[in-house]
Amino acid sequence: MSDGIVLLGHGSGGILSQELIQDLFMPHLTNETLGGLEDAALISLDGLAVGSLAMSTDSFVVKPLFFPGGDIGKLAVCGTVNDLAMRGARPLYLSVGFILEEGLPLADLERIVVSMAAAASEAGVQIVAGDTKVVERGSGDGVFINTAGIGVVEPGIRVSAANAQPGDVVLLSGAVGDHGLAIMTRREGLRFETPLESDCAPLNGLVDNMLGVCPEIRVLRDPTRGGLATALNELAEASGVGISVGEADIPVHPAVAAASELLGLDPLYVANEGKLIVMAPEACADDLLEVMRAHPYGREAACIGRVTADRPGRVILETTLGTRRLLDMLSGEQLPRIC
Amino acid sequence: MTYIQGFRNPTAARHLIERIRATATAPVRVMEFCGGHTHAIMRYGLREALAPGVELLSGPGCPVCVSASADIDQAIELSLRPDMTVATFGDMIRVPGTRTSLQGARAEGGDVRVVYSALDALELARTLPERQVVMLGIGFETTAPTVAAAAAQARAEGLPNISFYSMHKLTDPAMRAILDAGEVRLNGVLGPGHVAAITGWQAWEFLPREYGVPCAVSGFEPTDILQALLALVESHAERSPRVINSYGRGVTPGGNAVAQGLMGQVFQVAAAAWRGIGVIPASGLELSEAFADLDARRRFDLPDVTEGPLDAEAALGCHCGEVLRGVTLPPDCALFGTTCTPAHPVGPCMVSAEGACAAHYRYGGETL
Known part of the structure; x- marks a missing residue:
């Protein structure tokens, strides 16, 4: 692997992350369940129907710990709740592991824990197991949090990154780029007249409503690291289909568009923490959009494209000018351009 | 943003394309000098929309791409020294030097910081x-x-612990070098708008005058x-080569006199490795004698890269x-998309978002 050492880009969610998983983790750890590379694994236990239990885990490292619209605690609960929800599961229980750096103010830790409690309460999950470790000053970045969760999948629900079929509609629950830019501008000390706020939110309530009107939903994915473009590429690859999306149909808040313009970033590659992509049979499109727009976390939901049989594994973007181009995956960290 | 949207108006764009x-x-061969243009052209799918009437070639105007690996090696070496911090604009950190990149140096423990402005x-x-x-x-x-x-400000404040490693380059010598080499015949040059905002569009009059090639600053x-x-x-079509200023909202005939004056004080023109x-x-630009004490090359006694082996x-x-x-289009390189990808770039054109290879790879180009 490149240079033989871990680079920050290996954590970006883009191609380098994929290579790390494929070339280093999978050869040693793979099995039928892990090999699916889904947001959450569907597992079997004695006495339970096959595929009715979902499990997922996620670790959270974010600088700054507190940002407009959320903090690392809210993120840690929502992240795992959302990973479970993206398999159509109803999240039930979470575990939480803290790695704390010596010197962290207890007041900060409490603020984080209060925020986790609020997020868990909103999502309707219980935190039922926990662990704390402390590392020496300089060995951590204040707080690292890992959460793991389990949830149940109702009979008849089959949601997987591999299920998209040509003809399916591609819907997006709202505007992209809010979270990543809120973090980035706060981290770099950039100030804008319109404040940028993270969209961090638990999406299981929204998913519940969506499955209520369309149990045939085939794919759900929350476009976190690597953004919408990377998530669409992963789904195109996992399902062996092409995806065609319209640039003009993808909602982006004006402040995000402006900040991206200034920093030379593309909001389609910026992280979200409270958005989802759904692929479903066309017959469901109107019902889905209606329940999504009726939910606080789906108000700006839009149909952004279609699953196609052309160019399996590729995502094609119809630009605002009506021309077509490839929408590629993120390669490493997204870096601001020079001029 | 409302202001920008007007310049992305689909109806106006389609009308212009027609x-x-x-x-x-007959095919008109145009070089876009600037990497920012390459990026925008590919991002909006203009290459395909205009083919075959207009053949667009990317030029040398990607600052990251033309930075010599010997310069990058020196920056890497500086970042790995104890008590030293290297500050750089973002997309420089992935560019491969001889052994590794600044990003690789950072993973090895080098202190490399990304800044958005030299004042940072x-x-x-x-x-x-x-x-x-x-x-x-x-x-x-x-x-x-x-x-x-930033150098002038550092001088005014008397900051003792900052210096500048200049890899700055000038646009017109590169344009001349390409035309003088005679490897490509051009029917037009898309002039770099932001460069011209500083230099003024008159700085590009050498193109029609000396080479008979029209230039439109964009x-x-x-x-x-x-x-x-x-x-x-x-x-x-009219066979009347001239400089056309198509970027009137940003570019004047003489450019930005204040910026030119500042550059003239802090820098002096020198040979540069491209x-x-x-x-x-x-x-290229190196720090002038008056600012010699802020020149990292002199402060840390670094060798002159224009005398060493190149890339x-x-x-x-x-x-x-x-x-x-x-001379070559990215997809015609045997390494393109195989051993050389944005995740594992062999050369700098695949690194920067403005690099021609990265733009072709990312947006598909003719492979679409």
Whole structure:
């Protein structure tokens, strides 16, 4: 692997992350369940129907710990709740592991824990197991949090990154780029007249409503690291289909568009923490959009494209000018351009 | 943003595309000098929309791409020294040097900080008084004045722990070098709008005067580029080469006198090593004698890279040099998309978002 050492880009969610998983983790750890590379694994236990239990885990490292619209605690609960929800599961229980750096103010830790409690309460999950470790000053970045969760999948629900079929509609629950830019501008000390706020939110309530009107939903994915473009590429690859999306149909808040313009970033590659992509049979499109727009976390939901049989594994973007181009995956960290 | 949207108006863009198609009856070969143009052209799918009437070639105007690997090696070496911090604009950190990149050096423990402005490097120096901060000066006439302003500010404050490693380059010597080499015949040049905002559009009059090639100075939004290309195909059809300022909202005949004055104080013209092109006399900026004490090369006694061996990637089969000179299109390189990808770039054209290879890879180009 490149240079033989871990680079920050290996954590970006883009191609380098994929290579790390494929070339280093999978050869040693793979099995039928892990090999699916889904947001959450569907597992079997004695006495339970096959595929009715979902499990997922996620670790959270974010600088700054507190940002407009959320903090690392809210993120840690929502992240795992959302990973479970993206398999159509109803999240039930979470575990939480803290790695704390010596010197962290207890007041900060409490603020984080209060925020986790609020997020868990909103999502309707219980935190039922926990662990704390402390590392020496300089060995951590204040707080690292890992959460793991389990949830149940109702009979008849089959949601997987591999299920998209040509003809399916591609819907997006709202505007992209809010979270990543809120973090980035706060981290770099950039100030804008319109404040940028993270969209961090638990999406299981929204998913519940969506499955209520369309149990045939085939794919759900929350476009976190690597953004919408990377998530669409992963789904195109996992399902062996092409995806065609319209640039003009993808909602982006004006402040995000402006900040991206200034920093030379593309909001389609910026992280979200409270958005989802759904692929479903066309017959469901109107019902889905209606329940999504009726939910606080789906108000700006839009149909952004279609699953196609052309160019399996590729995502094609119809630009605002009506021309077509490839929408590629993120390669490493997204870096601001020079001029 | 409301202001920008007008320059992305689909109806206006389609109208311009139709007019260019109607005017360019025989293929017109245009080089877009600037990497920002390459990026915008590919991002909006303009290459395909205008083919075959307009053939677009990428030029050497990607600052990251033309930074010599010997310069990057020196920056890497500085970042790995104890008590030293290297500050750089973002997309420089992935560019491969001989052994590794600044990103690789950071993973090895080197102190490399990404800054958005040269003034941020001053702030770093103020907050890290025990460390020596070296700001890498990268870019053309566009960014050089901002680095010059930071140097002047450092001087005024008497900051003892900041210095500047200038890799700044000038645009017109590179354009001349490409035309003088005679490897490509051009019917027009899309002039770099942001460079011209500093230098003034008159600085590009050498193109029609000495080479008989029209130049249209262009902005970076799709209708800016299309309007400039229309002016070029019209100028070509009329056989009346001249400089056309299609970026009136940003560019004047004489440019930004304050920025030019500042550059003149802080920098002096010197030979520079261009990746893929070689050493071009009087094509770069080094710190002037008056600012010698802020010159990282002199402060840390670094060797002159224009005298050493140049880039290693050509030996690996990389055609970045030919791509920068407009001789080869990215997809024609055997490494393109196989051993050389944005995740694992062999040469610098695949690194920067403005690099021609990265733009072709990312947006599909003719492979679509």
